[in-house]
Amino acid sequence: MDPLADFLDGPRARNAFLLRVVMSAPWSIRVQDEAPLTVVAMLGGSAYFSQGAGEPLHLEPGTVLLIRDQAPYVLAGNPNEKPRYFIGIDQNCSGPNGEDLAQSLRSGLRTWGNDADGQDAMLVGTYRSSGEVGDLLLSALPSHVLVKAADNPIVSVLRQEIDGDGVAQASVLDRLLDLLLIGAVRTWTARESNAEHNWLTAERDPAVQQAIRLIHSSPDRAWTVELLAGSVGVSRASLARRFHARVGKPPMAYLNQWRLAKAADLMGDQRLTLSTISRRVGYASPFSFSAAFKKRYGVSPQEHRRRQPAVARPEVPDRIEGNHDI
Template sequence: MDALAALLEGPRARGAFVLRSMLRPPWSLRIRDESPLTLVAVVRGWAWVLTADGEPRRIASGDVAVLRGPRPYTVADDPATEPQILINPGQVTTTLDGEVLCETMSLGVRQWGNDPDGETVLVTGSYEYVGAVSRRLLRALPPMLVLPRGRSDDRLLDLLTDETIKDLPAQGVVLDRLLDLLLISTLRTWFSGAEAPPWYHAYGDPLVGKALRLLQHNPAHPWTVAALAQEAGASRAALARRFTELVGEPPMAFLTEWRLDLAADLLQGTEDTVEAIARRVGYGSAFALSTAFKRHFGVSPREHRTGGAPAVSSAS
């Protein structure tokens, strides 16, 4: 399995929130639903997206934006428009004073907004809980990425847009799969560009690419820098220097994060014991994994598995 496939096999929407919004200016939505990952596609018109991590970004017809949660952000007709509506956890929509608007602004099956003929039409798909998305994928993404018109797959966007307002048997399953496909298509294109994380482009380097594959395909192996260098066909110093230069961190630091991200996914995606998962990702015991997991994420494997607290790296 290649590096991108290992990341993109994670998204599995199950009962995802999918909605078509029709909006007439002025409008501004403050999104604080805490969804781990949201896709926003502009079907008609335009929108501005404002996050805490960067300048406002304008997205127009045909553009697809992917936003990594759980931090709040704003989608509006103009950066200067003050938020009028809050999107809260569970996709509960309210005014700033707390008045519930879910029914008031309903325009039909999975349709919502302030004007059915509004200048802007958005299709939004939100993954409602972090277990539906690979934690490794979330760590690889910026707070927001935008794929402009012409680079996104219009066929998938058209299908999702058309299916959003249907009310047929198994419609939720259809929407889940279409959302997955559009997300995967969007991210596959984005990863091929210059903004992808350094380690992804490092796969093209003969030395570092081989080392990365060895680490990712065999996380349970008792790797050392010396052993990795021997397998990759380089000196220890040369591998350590080149790896750090291209990936942005030393080989063993990369391996530690990879092992813990794998463990986080396995804890929520399987029923394996913590002991079995520990050995599968390269830790000698459940205690060793639990110690490293809590130090890295701030919660224990058990808390992460039961959903009592999210596992978020201090480096995220």
């Protein structure tokens, strides 16, 4: 199984907010929504992204920006423009005097901004949760990832879909958002300048990549370094050395981290007993599973499950039903 496919089992776009932002100069938006992951696709015009003391990044048409740092950031038409517009938690949007700048458009997608015909347009997709498996990916990414691609085909499809009002538009947009995310991560991992100690860059070593695929697809197997090495056709010493060099930790440490992350996410399904979950992720007994889980997360599996939110979610968000504001 592809590790990135595993990741998408966590922060799926079906649990995301989608917002089209259209602006005319001068404009500057401060975003403080505390989202674990945000995808910004530049649909037209341009913008600047800045966060903290870092240099502003220029977003051109087709550019995709991933933001995983929950600290506030600014999107602006001019990097020197002070924020006059604000987006808060759950994408609550307001103008200079606190007013909602919403307008009623025919598009089913929620659109917001200071000018319905503004030349600077972007899609902002906010993933509201990631889960433990998703957190493994997020922790492997820098605070933001910028992928410049003026001819990005997914962004072109997004433009077409947003301007229409076809059946199941929300579901289509959700899937396109996932494709934007996965495409940006794949592009980032292909860059030679990326840090070596990262499981996302393991594809540079076929043996390590295959070992990770085996761990992800069969966490319930009684893996050892010897068994993994034999399965991928290298010696035990070679796999141990190469795995640590690429991933930043030994194979068994990565296996334990993956097992517990999968278990934590499976606890959201109340139909599964803790014994079933422990077996699915490769623990011989609920006792050994409970001890390992508490060591990593600081609470017992029972306590973690009590803290879990309900997992039942509609497949099609309410945002496409009826009339909507922008």
